[in-house]
Amino acid sequence: MPKMAASVWSEKIVQLLHRMNNFYLPGSGRSSCFRFEINGAQVGWIPPHVASLLKRHPQVFCPPQGGAVRLCPSLDSYETRSQAVDVVLQNLRREESIPCLRGWRDERYSVMPRLSDAPLMWMERAATSLFGVKRYGVHVNGFTVSDSGEVSMWLARRSRTKQTYPGLLDNLAAGGLAAGVGIKTTLIKECQEEACIPAHIATQARPVSTVSYTYEDQEGVFPESQFVFDLELPVGFKPSIGDGEVQEFYLLPIDKVKELLAGDDFKPNSAMVVLDFLIRHSIIEPDTEPFYQDFLAGLHQTL
Amino acid sequence: MPKMAASVWSEKIVQLLHRMNNFYLPGSGRSSCFRFEINGAQVGWIPPHVASLLKRHPQVFCPPQGGAVRLCPSLDSYETRSQAVDVVLQNLRREESIPCLRGWRDERYSVMPRLSDAPLMWMERAATSLFGVKRYGVHVNGFTVSDSGEVSMWLARRSRTKQTYPGLLDNLAAGGLAAGVGIKTTLIKECQEEACIPAHIATQARPVSTVSYTYEDQEGVFPESQFVFDLELPVGFKPSIGDGEVQEFYLLPIDKVKELLAGDDFKPNSAMVVLDFLIRHSIIEPDTEPFYQDFLAGLHQTL
Known part of the structure; x- marks a missing residue:
């Protein structure tokens, strides 16, 4: 695949954030x-x-x-x-x-x-x-840092039989927050079930952000907030398929992951979680990304 | 000073974020x-x-x-x-x-x-x-990490003769973005001028976020976006007073800094920059901070 021009990449990401926040755009169904x-x-x-x-x-x-x-x-x-x-x-x-x-x-x-x-x-x-009820979940960025400082990220390919977004790229692990269950507890459970990550590793995940947005489609309204964790994994560690929600895991150089964000192969809210990672880890810089501030605002909308 | 109850701290931070975003609250002067x-x-x-x-x-x-x-x-x-x-x-x-x-x-x-x-x-x-013109600036969180992993943060006490917010606590260095000057260039210049940090150290600062807000007072409207950098300093390094904008620098344990955020001793937008640091560095966690998501939304408003 030929390398995408930086301005095209930025424009695609702006479009993603608009789509995921379309409920608050002019002309949305909100007024009705x-x-x-x-x-x-x-x-x-x-x-x-x-x-x-x-x-x-x-x-x-x-x-x-x-x-x-x-x-x-x-x-x-x-x-x-x-x-x-x-x-x-x-x-x-x-x-x-x-x-x-x-x-x-x-x-x-x-x-x-x-x-x-x-x-x-x-x-x-x-x-x-x-009913446009707010939904909460957890997402985890699994990544490695080589001795020379190069960052790679673990991505999951969702199973073809998932009800939602079958076959698309996703974060290492993610899941909804069920009634009465803690946030970190949910994260550790999802890491175990989806990626066979033992609790003593998953517990090292650090809470770092939320990604919050509201979109609408023909069925209804989706106000959602995902609690974001970073989990640095040992360089030799490999996640493996657990409960069948995932078909495959990939470890990719962070620049490749960045490129994939602008395509149609990513579950949209998981792409937002990666975008947040790219900003916090200085993979995207404000002197070269004209939409830097817009990205941050689009990732953190008031619900 | 007796330790503040967690719920009182959270409430104070919510109030800070409301104040700094009061232009978009119901009842603001925006409609006129x-x-x-x-x-x-x-x-x-x-x-x-x-x-x-x-x-x-x-x-x-x-x-x-x-x-x-x-x-x-x-x-x-x-x-x-x-x-x-x-x-x-x-x-x-x-x-x-x-x-x-x-x-x-x-x-x-x-x-x-x-x-x-x-x-x-x-x-x-x-x-x-x-004229409610958007203003941009840079702020840098200067911090140290001890061998045992304890985080401390450098704070500046603003000079008593500053036009704005004299005598209040501030980030290690900060400054407005002037016409045509780069963001990182501005950061390196401010580090040098305000805190005598040599360029070879300041250049290691990493862009990690923005803090964006719009407030109004009796004079006008302030839509502002601050580009946030983290700069981990060597444990022995000491910033020193440069151009006289600062009267003193302090290195404080991060929990002490967190406590100070809820008082009246902090320049408000600098307090927001520290709050963003506390979230990104997992000093604040979503399982124990009920307003976690509100904090993130309040720090990253659309201008």
């Missing part, structure tokens, strides 16, 4: 979305096509008012809210009218205004985008 | 500001009290229209624009009606929509906040 509120606090965004379907369940969702869809106040506990919404979602799933519910995972995500707040209910992961 | 436009491109924000004064100079500033104050199109070059605006500003300075112009520095800042664009004019530094 309803705020999703529980107990007066906003916990998500509901697109109009979802709000229409929810009207059939007035005992769970109050009719839209003042730009908001509210959970009925009679549902006044974590458990009653979660159960009532789950019944509605199971119904919608059976009707097969909403494509994303075909990806039902039986994986419970916490719903709350902010990560530091107590969860107000849980919701099936596959449904969270219909 | 005029866009400052040159050739159809926005280059700043003009508060109403400044727009009123500019009406007396219709040969330079077109009367406000559609929420914008435009530079007259007859001023069609870098030099004519800069000179015409400078004449107006020198007038205002003589009238002594605008306090910030008492801080006139004869320091020319470039005016352009984005740092990567060609400058459309220059403007005296002391006047930039009246």
Whole structure:
């Protein structure tokens, strides 16, 4: 592959960041979305096509008012809210009218205004985008530094059978933050399950950043924040396939990884995690990258 | 001093970030500001009290229209624009009606929509906040790592005679980016001038981040982006007072520096630069800091 001009690379990265933050761009569907509120606090965004379907369940969702869809106040506990919404979602799933519910995972995500707040209910992961509920995860940059200081990065090729982004490049390990589980604990678990990295190595991963963005597609709204860890691996260490989420691991020179970011072969949020690494490790420099500050702003949006 | 509770510390930092981004908070003066436009491109924000004064100079500033104050199109070059605006500003300075112009520095800042664009004019530094023109600078975190891995940070105490933030704590070195001068070049110059750090050491500083924010006060609007460098210094090295901008340097354990961030003794944007360091160096961790993601978003706002 011929080397890409620097300006073309920058432009591709700017486009990636715009795409991943398209919910807050002019002309997005945001103005037609309803705020999703529980107990007066906003916990998500509901697109109009979802709000229409929810009207059939007035005992769970109050009719839209003042730009908001509210959970009925009679549902006044974590458990009653979660159960009532789950019944509605199971119904919608059976009707097969909403494509994303075909990806039902039986994986419970916490719903709350902010990560530091107590969860107000849980919701099936596959449904969270219909309600624009914030989702949190962990991603780990696995890398090596040679004696001469050259940085290489471990990338994973996602399995062809993954529900989302099959066959694309990804970080060494990553996973969603489930209700009530710690961030570093999740990281150590994912390193073990996906890449067979023993806990005594994974525990050396260092928290260094978050990557936060909000995008929309035809199904819903995705406000997400990924906690980013750096894990420097011994030069001889090789990750190996664990639970089958990954088909192959590659160790690549960092300049090659940088080049790959601008192609279509990368899971988009994982590309953002690598971009953040390139900035923190001075692989990208402000004197030569005109969009340096834009990159930083695009990686760290307010949710 | 008794140790501050973690939750109080977090709350103080959240308040700092809100203050430094108050222009984009609900209830700010933004809705009453005029866009400052040159050739159809926005280059700043003009508060109403400044727009009123500019009406007396219709040969330079077109009367406000559609929420914008435009530079007259007859001023069609870098030099004519800069000179015409400078004449107006020198007038205002003589009238002594605008306090910030008492801080006139004869320091020319470039005016352009984005740092990567060609400058459309220059403007005296002391006047930039009246026009909400974006300002860029460099800040360097000077730190040491002991054999046992303990991190300490060099802080500067600003001279009591500085025009801005006299006597407050600051990063090891910092300075504004003047028209046409490179970012790393500026950093090396400031390290030399302010802290007598020789170029062969300063050049080892690594670009790692930006800190970007927009605040307003009674005088104007301050959209700023600081390019952040980390400079690990040899354990025995001591910076020393150069051009008199600094009265003293201190080497402090990183936990002590963290505590100081929450007090009133720190120049606010320098405190943000240290906060960014604490995150990147895993001194703050997401499992124990509930506002971790908010900190990252607050440090990296879109200008």
